[in-house]
Amino acid sequence: MALSYMPGFGNDFETESLPGALPQGRNSPQRPAYGLYAEQLSGSPFTAPRGANERSWLYRIRPSVKHTGRFRPVDYPLWKTAPNVGNHELALGQYRWNPISVPKDSTDFLAGVRTMTTGGDALGQSGMAAHLYVANDDMTDDHFFNADGELLVVPQVGGVRFVTEMGIIEVKPGEICILPRGLVFKVEMIDGPVRGYICENYGAKFTLPHRGPIGANCLANPRDFKTPVAWFEEKEAPCRLIVKWCGKFYATELDHSPLDVVAWHGNYAPYKYDLSTFSPVGAILFDHPDPSIFTVLTAPSGEEGTANVDFVIFPPRWLVAEDTFRPPWYHRNIMSEFMGLVQGQYDAKEEGFVPGGVSLHNMMLAHGPDASGFDKASHVELQPVKLDHTLAFMFETRFPQMLTRYAAELDTLQDNYIDCWKGLKKRFNGTPEGDWS
Known part of the structure; x- marks a missing residue:
């Protein structure tokens, strides 16, 4: 007990x-x-x-x-x-690793x-x-x-x-x-x-x-x-x-x-x-809240609202927002994000990020959904859907995360991770509708 x-x-x-x-x-x-x-x-x-x-x-x-x-x-x-x-x-x-044995x-x-x-x-x-x-x-x-x-x-x-x-x-x-x-x-x-x-x-x-x-x-x-x-x-x-x-x-x-x-x-x-006892909150009409709504624990710093470390999870949850790009958007962040996957699939990276793996997006380095995830989320019919059988997390910190020699030379480092954004094409064509073909 x-x-x-x-x-x-x-x-x-x-x-x-x-x-x-x-x-x-x-x-x-x-x-x-x-x-x-x-x-x-x-x-x-x-x-x-x-x-x-x-x-x-x-x-x-x-x-x-x-x-x-x-x-x-x-x-x-x-x-x-x-x-x-x-x-x-x-x-x-930006780096990503497969699981170690x-x-x-x-x-x-x-x-x-x-x-x-x-x-x-x-x-x-x-x-x-x-x-x-x-x-x-x-x-x-x-x-x-x-x-x-x-x-x-x-x-x-x-x-x-x-x-x-x-x-x-x-x-x-x-x-x-x-x-x-x-x-x-x-x-x-x-x-x-x-x-x-x-x-x-x-x-x-x-x-x-x-x-x-x-x-x-x-x-x-x-x-x-x-x-x-x-x-x-x-x-x-x-x-x-x-x-x-x-x-x-x-x-x-x-x-x-x-x-x-x-x-x-x-x-x-x-x-x-x-x-599993974490109770998520989120948008129930439109738009995409910041991932801080998924903070389980925080280790504060001397500056209000800027954590020494946040422990953030992305658990099973319902997505119901209308007219909204539902996966995490593209962003650059003052915080450094060390991410792991406990089980299932992460909605912004459906390929290559596997349970036991790691990704690192250091402060101010751009990241976001891979090309296939962006295309899927941009065209899917927005009905209520439950993300299930998934559990990802982040150690998010205000400090830059310096790689160790072990991480830099690990044979599970994915040399082609940066290519996950290669298929993102220019959609601007001078018209309000853009090119969403």
């Missing part, structure tokens, strides 16, 4: 895996029940305003200082951190992260990185936390079980999971090899976007976000804790599991969300 969770709104939740393990009326009693240690995990400065202050009290078998020892450097060469600039020769452009050799979640783009600066706590992940093995005795940012995980093939110090979250394609900065976890496969996408957010935490004139309902509703109940592992055996800190990786050896939180309360926690 899970508790309803409202990301970024200061709610307080409580859960315990043994009766009476959670103190009542005080956070740090002199002698907590069961001989536990009280510890606070803070996700914001202590003096942040009440609505933005995020912290959780953990009651655990050992304090976290017992979960670390002497660190030594370790290497995850395909996981890169911003700034990561100028290490390849690929020129600027799961390795044949044993590969766990950490070893399976492959960075495609980075933007901003992790040390300055701004920007993001977009990763792919592939894995076919569990992190049995390895554990991890990321000090550089929170992770938004989007499964595309196979279910993933995040065994965290605050409980267990299982996430399947069609769902997402947020793992906060500093949270200790390991990853297990639910049903075989997995593949998916990760947004590593260096900046302000993801929260629900303001609805404005939409009002109290629709888009992502708070009650559909779920955080785990308390769970602990009392394991006395060799384990390893791996840390990502300022773009580098370090490991320390333990003689026990660090997943030993027996109870917790607070508002800084991992959570999941079922994307």
